[in-house]
Amino acid sequence: MLQVLKANGQREEFNEEKVMSSIKRARIPxxxxxxxxxxxxxxxxDGIPTVEIYQSIL
Numbered sequence: 844m845l846q847v848l849k850a851n852g853q854r855e856e857f858n859e860e861k862v863m864s865s866i867k868r869a870r871i872p873x874x875x876x877x878x879x880x881x882x883x884x885x886x887x888x889d890g891i892p893t894v895e896i897y898q899s900i901l
Contacts, residue, residue: 848892857887862896869900 845857862883866876883899 845887845889845891847887847896848890850893854890859884862900865897866900871900 846854847857848854859880863876863880866879871879879900883896886899887896
């Protein structure tokens with residue numbers, strides 16, 4: 844499973860539910876949320892910093 848690099852330096856397994864939660868917190872319209880999640884799933888790589896994921900959401 845892919846891992847993400849958190850801001851504190853810890854590694855954690857990629858969690859689709861956490862990404863979706865961030866998408867919702869960013870107030871992405873509901874009709875676009877799955878598209879944004881699919882985009883994130885296409886660009887992730889092992890060790891991707893969470894900040895890069897968040898930037899891709901916005």
